[in-house]
Every structure is written in C-alpha cells, then in structure tokens.
Amino acid sequence: MGALCAVIAIITVIVPFAAGLALLGTVPTGLLAYRCRLRVLLAATIAAGVIAFLIAGLGGFISVIHSAYIGGLTGVVKRKGRGWPTVVVSSFVAGLVFGAAVVAELAIMVRLRHLIFQVMTANVDGILSFMARVHLQGVAAELKRYFVEGLNYWPWFMLGYTTVAIMIVSLIGWWALSRLLERMGGLPDVHKLEVWDGTAGESAQIAPVPVRFDKVRFRYPNTSDDALREVSLDLRAGEHVAVTGANGSGKTTLMLILAGREPTSGTVERPGAVGLGKMGGTAVVLQHPESQVLGTRVADDVVWGLPPGTETDIEGLLSEVGLDVSVDRDTGSLSGGELQRLALAAALAREPALLIADEVTSMVDQSGRDTLLGLLSELPQRHSTALVHITHFDNEAASADRTISLSTQDSTSMVQTTAPPPPTGAIMPRGRATAIELVDVGHEYNTGTPWAKTALRDINLVVEHGDGVLIHGGNGSGKSTLAWIMAGLTIPTAGACLIDGEPIHEHVGAVALSFQAARLQLMRSNVGLEVASAAGFPRYDERRVIAALGAVGLEPEIADRRIDQLSGGQMRRVVLAGLVARSPRALILDEPLAGLDAPSQRGLLRLLAQLRRERGLTLMVISHDFVGLEEVCPRTVHLRNGALEPLSAATGGMP
Incomplete structure (x- = not known):
C-alpha cells in the first residue's frame, strides 16, 4: 500500500497537469488507517516517502506526506465512528502545527523566503495588471496596498494561510474518502487474528499449552450460523492431534482460536500467552504457503521475524523438511510444494510449543507427503511440540495420537491415497483434431x-x-x-x-x-x-x-x-x-x-x-x-x- 501511494505521488510530480491525481494517494493510506494500527500507517508512509523522494525529489515526498495526513485523519476518524466536527477540530490543530513549521522554516531559510515572496509578488502583479485592463484600478490599488502590508506581518499571514488551506483540504478529503471507507467497511476480514491471550496480557509468559476448550463456539460477523459448533477439548504438551471434517465444518476457524482469536462463546484456558510467531510460542503453517512466505531468498524467509542474535541452523532445517535447494534460491521460483516445505522450516525455526498445520500436504507430491508426515509425527517426541494437524487424508489422521472430527459424516469423508497411474505416452494419435x-x-x-x-x-x-x-x-x-x-x-x-x-x-x-x-x-x-x-x-x-x-x-x-x-x-x-x-x-x-x-x-x-x-x-x-x-x-x-x-x-x- 505504501508503494501504491508512492507511485501515485511520483505520477503527480512527473506527469504534466496530473497534480489532481494526488487525491488518489489518500485511498491506500486511508484504508490502512481505517483497518490497521497507527504504526502500520507510519511504516507505509516512511516507505512511500523514501521511494517518492529518491525518484521524484522533494515534491514527491511532500505529496506522500499530504496523502498520509488526509488518509490517516479520515481513516482514524471513521474507525472511531466520529464525523465532520472532529475533522474540523483536528484539521484546525493540524493546520496550526503545519503553519508553525512553515513559519519556522521560512524564518531560518531567508533566501528561500525572499524567493517565495518574489514569486507571490509576481503573481499578484499579474492579477492586478489584468484588473487594471478591465477598469478596476481602484480595487487593484487597494489590493496591492493590503498585500504589501501583509508581507510585513508574513509570519501571521503564512500561519493563517496554511491553517485555512489545511482545513479546506482536510474537509474535501473527508467528503470524498469517507464514502469509500464506508463501502470498504462491508468487506469481511474473516481470518484476521486479533491480539488476545485470554486472561494473560502480552507481557505474560509465553505458554500456549496445555490448552482447554470448554463449550467453545464461533460465529463470524454479519452471519446467522456458527462457523464452529460447540467444541470442548484438551490439548496437552507433546501431543499429536489430528483434526478432520468436511469442508465448511470449522477446521480453519478452530485453528484461528488455537492461534489466539477470541471465541464468540465458551472459554479457552491456557497457562500463559499464545505467543503467535514468537520463540517457544505458537506457529502456524497455512494450507496456501504463498500467504506466509515473506523473504525473497530461502534463507531470509526461514529467519524472518526471529529475535536479533538468534542462531539458526538454516541448512539443517531445510534438510529436515526435505527441501533440497540453495539457501540463496529466490522464493519466487519455488513450486507450491517447495513453498510448503519452506513455510514448515520457518515455523520450526521458532521452536514452537504448539504447531498448527493446516492441510500442509495438500500441495505436496506423494514422496513429499511421506516425508512431511514422518517429520510431523516425530515432532512431539523430538521437540516436545504439541501438534494439531488439520487433514482430509485417512493415513495422516491414523498417524496421530487421537483424532477430533468436526463433521457428522462417516469415514467416507476421508480422502484415500493411491499410487499414480502408469503413463500412457505423450503422443497418441487417434485421428481426432x-x-x-x-x-x-x-x-x-x-x-x-x-x-x-x-x-x-x-x-x-x-x-x-x-x-x-x-x-x-x-x-x-x-x-x-x-x-x-x-x-x-x-x-x-x-x-x-x-x-x-x-x-x-x-x-x-x-x-x-x-x-x-x-x-x-x-x-x-x-x-x-x-x-x-x-x-x-x-x-x-x-x-x-x-x-x-x-x-x-x-x-x-x-x-x-x-x-x-x-x-x-x-x-x-x-x-x-x-x-x-x-x-x-x-x-x-x-x-x-x-x-x-x-x-x-x-x-x-x-x-x-x-x-x-x-x-x-x-x-x-x-x-x-x-x-x-x-x-x-x-x-x-x-x-x-x-x-x-x-x-x-x-x-x-x-x-
């Protein structure tokens, strides 16, 4: 989103007569402010500002700052359920701050101030000359006198001008962007994990297991049915549990609650914090690894997000999951199955106390499935890791200590495995087109x-x-x-x-x-x-x-x-x-x-x-x-x- 804002800012600077497009730059920043924390907006603004400055100079940087201000103001006000009075008050304060910064800048940079005043004087003289041609000499003379007098009090003039300009721009941005954010508010962010660790705060000791579910249910917003029907379970440290069920039975929703999302009803008891993604906490490997592979190189992705100074045997982890590629390999060139192995290696690098594997073998060939299944089955004994393995395969469920079924269907809902059929040849002409x-x-x-x-x-x-x-x-x-x-x-x-x-x-x-x-x-x-x-x-x-x-x-x-x-x-x-x-x-x-x-x-x-x-x-x-x-x-x-x-x-x- 930061890059999108930067691209819009660059276009407004380098393309003639495209300055009006700057309003589009408020859209990505407004969405970030509306849906995410303030630090997300700050990170995107810094990234966008650096890109725009390197390519388009100071003009691009200032355009990004303007977009971040208008989008951020609108997004935050909209998220808090406030309206235009809050925008007016906030923009007035922001205008005073911006205006004071402009006055301080011009007070220090004397030559810049003189240059700006010369440009302003030339513009005013042009307007006055036109007024004189249409027989408005008296009005032109009065405007000239007020303008010259105003320059003598330029700090107050610049402060007032900047404040009014900021307020006008803020109200225009609010009018245009708030409507878009209202429409975006209807888009469900159904799999977003909130920061929640039961009764334990973020500063509590990380201890996701043992965990106990007591009559836990979950229903997504704006829906009439439970995505996860009532579940009660106990998961002990070092235990291997398979979770099975038909599509739509709530397996992924159960994964989200194990990973820290608050249930709609029922209680979840843990000795400490979930520690999602942290050392010794909870690690999740998703069904589609493209959504969690972040590094551009294999080695970068394995250690992504680990605390500084953490010693990691990257090659050993890759070998353990059966990924035979160079640590410098571009992750964009990996196949789906290779990405799945890489995601599992990155999860193991965190030495998790709880590992949740969501259909991790679905994109992997049979040999790879056997390797991953053997690795997952050994994790509880070798690493004392509690493993929750969500699967449709009968042989994978059979390898677990016990199975939790979320489906009312019988065993026919489990997927069987078989050997690949023999090849029949690449060219078999039968007389058809x-x-x-x-x-x-x-x-x-x-x-x-x-x-x-x-x-x-x-x-x-x-x-x-x-x-x-x-x-x-x-x-x-x-x-x-x-x-x-x-x-x-x-x-x-x-x-x-x-x-x-x-x-x-x-x-x-x-x-x-x-x-x-x-x-x-x-x-x-x-x-x-x-x-x-x-x-x-x-x-x-x-x-x-x-x-x-x-x-x-x-x-x-x-x-x-x-x-x-x-x-x-x-x-x-x-x-x-x-x-x-x-x-x-x-x-x-x-x-x-x-x-x-x-x-x-x-x-x-x-x-x-x-x-x-x-x-x-x-x-x-x-x-x-x-x-x-x-x-x-x-x-x-x-x-x-x-x-x-x-x-x-x-x-x-x-x-």
Whole structure:
C-alpha cells in the first residue's frame, strides 16, 4: 500500500497537469488507517516517502506526506465512528502545527523566503495588471496596498494561510474518502487474528499449552450460523492431534482460536500467552504457503521475524523438511510444494510449543507427503511440540495420537491415497483434431543470471480435442510452468506451444487455466458478478449466470452469496463456471482436488467427467491425488526434473 501511494505521488510530480491525481494517494493510506494500527500507517508512509523522494525529489515526498495526513485523519476518524466536527477540530490543530513549521522554516531559510515572496509578488502583479485592463484600478490599488502590508506581518499571514488551506483540504478529503471507507467497511476480514491471550496480557509468559476448550463456539460477523459448533477439548504438551471434517465444518476457524482469536462463546484456558510467531510460542503453517512466505531468498524467509542474535541452523532445517535447494534460491521460483516445505522450516525455526498445520500436504507430491508426515509425527517426541494437524487424508489422521472430527459424516469423508497411474505416452494419435501441440518446448527462469534455472526441456506433447490428460510429477518438476505455457500466459524460451498451428500466446483465453488456489482467481465481491466477469456476460445477465452455475452443479441461490462465504469446493466450482461458460478450446486444472474432502472431490470429478463426455471439453489435470481420475483423464504423462519420462523408463520396460 505504501508503494501504491508512492507511485501515485511520483505520477503527480512527473506527469504534466496530473497534480489532481494526488487525491488518489489518500485511498491506500486511508484504508490502512481505517483497518490497521497507527504504526502500520507510519511504516507505509516512511516507505512511500523514501521511494517518492529518491525518484521524484522533494515534491514527491511532500505529496506522500499530504496523502498520509488526509488518509490517516479520515481513516482514524471513521474507525472511531466520529464525523465532520472532529475533522474540523483536528484539521484546525493540524493546520496550526503545519503553519508553525512553515513559519519556522521560512524564518531560518531567508533566501528561500525572499524567493517565495518574489514569486507571490509576481503573481499578484499579474492579477492586478489584468484588473487594471478591465477598469478596476481602484480595487487593484487597494489590493496591492493590503498585500504589501501583509508581507510585513508574513509570519501571521503564512500561519493563517496554511491553517485555512489545511482545513479546506482536510474537509474535501473527508467528503470524498469517507464514502469509500464506508463501502470498504462491508468487506469481511474473516481470518484476521486479533491480539488476545485470554486472561494473560502480552507481557505474560509465553505458554500456549496445555490448552482447554470448554463449550467453545464461533460465529463470524454479519452471519446467522456458527462457523464452529460447540467444541470442548484438551490439548496437552507433546501431543499429536489430528483434526478432520468436511469442508465448511470449522477446521480453519478452530485453528484461528488455537492461534489466539477470541471465541464468540465458551472459554479457552491456557497457562500463559499464545505467543503467535514468537520463540517457544505458537506457529502456524497455512494450507496456501504463498500467504506466509515473506523473504525473497530461502534463507531470509526461514529467519524472518526471529529475535536479533538468534542462531539458526538454516541448512539443517531445510534438510529436515526435505527441501533440497540453495539457501540463496529466490522464493519466487519455488513450486507450491517447495513453498510448503519452506513455510514448515520457518515455523520450526521458532521452536514452537504448539504447531498448527493446516492441510500442509495438500500441495505436496506423494514422496513429499511421506516425508512431511514422518517429520510431523516425530515432532512431539523430538521437540516436545504439541501438534494439531488439520487433514482430509485417512493415513495422516491414523498417524496421530487421537483424532477430533468436526463433521457428522462417516469415514467416507476421508480422502484415500493411491499410487499414480502408469503413463500412457505423450503422443497418441487417434485421428481426432489436435487441440494443443508442444514441440521441443523448454523454459528457463532468470536466463542470463547466476540464478538461472531450467524448469522444462525438450517437451513434446500432443493433446487432441476431447482428450483428458493427467500430468503428474514431483514438486519442482515443472508442472505449473507447463500449465502456464499451454495457457499462453508464459512464452517458452525454447520450442513452441501451438494451437491451430499458431503460437498459443497469441491466443490467450483459448485455453483456460484454473489456479491451484481458487481464491486467488476470484476477483469480484459476489458469485454472480464473478461468473459474469469471467465468462464475459453483461453484468446483470442473471439468466446466463444461473445457467453457468447450473452447468457446474451449483444452485441459483448461490449467485447472491459473497465469495468469502463459500467453501473451498464451492470456490473451485465458481471458477469453473466462469471458465467453462467462455467455451474454451481446452481447460487446464492445476491441483483441483487439493484441500477438498472426499465427497467434494467425488462431486468435482463427476462434474469434470460429465463436461468431457457431454461437451467434448479437452481437459488437462495436474494433480498429486489420483483416486477417481480414471474417467476424467484416460491418458497420463509423468514429469521428472523438467522432462517427460520415457514410457519404457516409467513402466519398467513394459509396452
């Protein structure tokens, strides 16, 4: 947000006649002041001010300060529920402070003061000259006399001028920005953790376990149902507990309360403070690690936020979680599974007394899952860490000391594991029209730098119309890179990816791509707007929106739901609704089953099989989960180290 403010400030300085855009710079600062603590606004202002000063000089810096003042004033007043009288009083005080600072500056910088007065005099003389031309010589003479007299009392003049100017600008900013903040107030920040440690204050000793829940419930604001139904549990130090349940049963909400969020009802008892993110406190590893990887290098991310002077065996932690990469590797080049391992290493660096792992294996290949499961299972004995493992997998729940189920469903809600299907070959001509063809495709990241990394090499693959192809391989084998190339979003550094004989990047949209994290692909506030936007429908074409939702098995009523009120499975179906409604030539799904319970997986697989069978939709699925994929993807290819495995090598020489 600070960078956004800096960019706006720079534009107002370097682009002619763009000074009016400075008002837009108040939006990010106003949002920060409205939703966060004052220190967040100060940090963003300092960052924005430095950037703007280095690029646009003093003018850019002053523009940032103005945006921070107006946005900060409006955001704080709005957050406290006050109105324009508070703005008037606050801006008057601020005007006096700014005015006194200007007077002190001009008193010290004499030459600057004389230069400013010369500019002001020239401006006044120009106005008076115009007045004389329209026969207002008398009025012009009086104004000239008052102006010269005013310069003799310039400190009072500058103080009054600055105060009035600040008040006017503040009121204009309040009028424009407060309306925007009112609209933003309706956006739920459902997963924000508040600072709460039960009866223990922040200065209390960190001791998150043992912890006891007594009839704990939680309901998110502006909702009519409990997200977490009544739960009573005891968690002891060094205990390994698995938490299972269907999507929407409250597993993530339970995680938030364990991590420090206050329940709606019931009591949570701990011997000390939660210590979220602190040494010896509570560590959380989220399902989507992109949201908690902060460092640009692997080593930076492992030690991010640790107290100064903390000695950390970074390479040992990376080896422990099975992440075989350089400590200097750019985190932006890591795959989803590699990022998951990195997030776990960073959590272990804090030597937590309580570790909460939320679906940490969902993006990891089978070998990696076995490694992580073994590591997690040994944590309570090796580190005396209490482990709460949220999972859908039956074998992961079985490895725990005990299981807490938040679902009323039976064991069929647990996801089964199976070995990957054998490969069937990359090129299997059946006489059907070719949908996508890859010819000697290779791709290298950071080409020409010391950090260059080959992601793909010598890929030859033919996908025919109506085909279903499963692409699987270990984390970092190049699956997601291949998906982005086939969707036309990445241009390969070698070879070509073709559709109708032409490079596919010239036909972006012909092949649709569903991301690993469905939530990152949903950009609108509610389901109806999202589907209409993704499908290219008119905004209020309810008939076509409802038809698109029905095609993916969603009820018409869901069109009015907010995106943040959907379960993981519903989010994936909404993404599919928008993509399929565009009638793409092919559809690529990157880890579509990750994070879904067994019923949701079965429902999604039935839908995909139906779309391929009845509509002839070409499907390419990237997945580490294979149960039930046979009907969706009759063909299978294996990726290893960026290359397609030969059929003979993958099948042990069998034809």
